[in-house]
Amino acid sequence: MDAFYNILTHAHSGLRWLVLIALFIAISQTFAKRGKFGNIGETKAVLITFILTNLQFLVGLILYFISEKVQFGANTMSNDIIRFFTVEHALMMFIAVALINIGYSKSKRATKPFNISFNFYLVALILILISIPWPFRDLGGQWF
Numbered sequence: 001m002d003a004f005y006n007i008l009t010h011a012h013s014g015l016r017w018l019v020l021i022a023l024f025i026a027i028s029q030t031f032a033k034r035g036k037f038g039n040i041g042e043t044k045a046v047l048i049t050f051i052l053t054n055l056q057f058l059v060g061l062i063l064y065f066i067s068e069k070v071q072f073g074a075n076t077m078s079n080d081i082i083r084f085f086t087v088e089h090a091l092m093m094f095i096a097v098a099l100i101n102i103g104y105s106k107s108k109r110a111t112k113p114f115n116i117s118f119n120f121y122l123v124a125l126i127l128i129l130i131s132i133p134w135p136f137r138d139l140g141g142q143w144f
């Protein structure tokens with residue numbers, strides 16, 4: 001279980017960068033095409049971001065069941081690290097991934113898809129940035 005946990009935490013930690021890079025490119029590409037007619041497939045980073053964030057969500061979900069930083073009990077709310085991962089991180093990331101899923105599926109059906117994707121992905125990016133346990137937040141998170 002230890003090796004499995006190690007692989008997953010490292011994958012989850014590293015994937016954050018791929019998610020952030022893909023999101024940033026998707027947001028720039030859709031910004032450049034805002035207001036135009038077209039197909040969301042023209043901005044490939046939008047699909048890549050959708051796949052990467054859902055993958056990150058799945059890894060996070062497994063971690064939620066095996067990590068010691070997720071605990072339900074008397075110390076859930078009093079311990080900063082446990083509260084962060086049990087409540088704040090999971091909830092905010094869940095909302096962010098939901099926004100990316102909604103944004104992607106709405107933009108697939110729209111004739112002017114880029115604004116929709118841009119708006120949803122931008123809000124998701126902000127939520128993700130404020131919900132990552134960056135090392136300077138003293139939540140035991142690493143850079144990689």
Ligand code: HEM
Nearest residue numbers: 013016056057060061063064067069085090093094141142
């Ligand atoms: C885009 C979405 C997400 C991003 C960018 C993200 C990013 C991260 C990062 C950077 C860490 C710290 C890794 C480290 O420093 O070693 C982390 C830890 C964690 N994440 Fe996420 N996460 C996301 C979604 C989720 C979701 C949806 C869940 C649960 C449902 C989740 C559960 C966890 C747990 C339990 C940990 C603590 C793992 C441990 O160290 O024991 N994450 N996440």
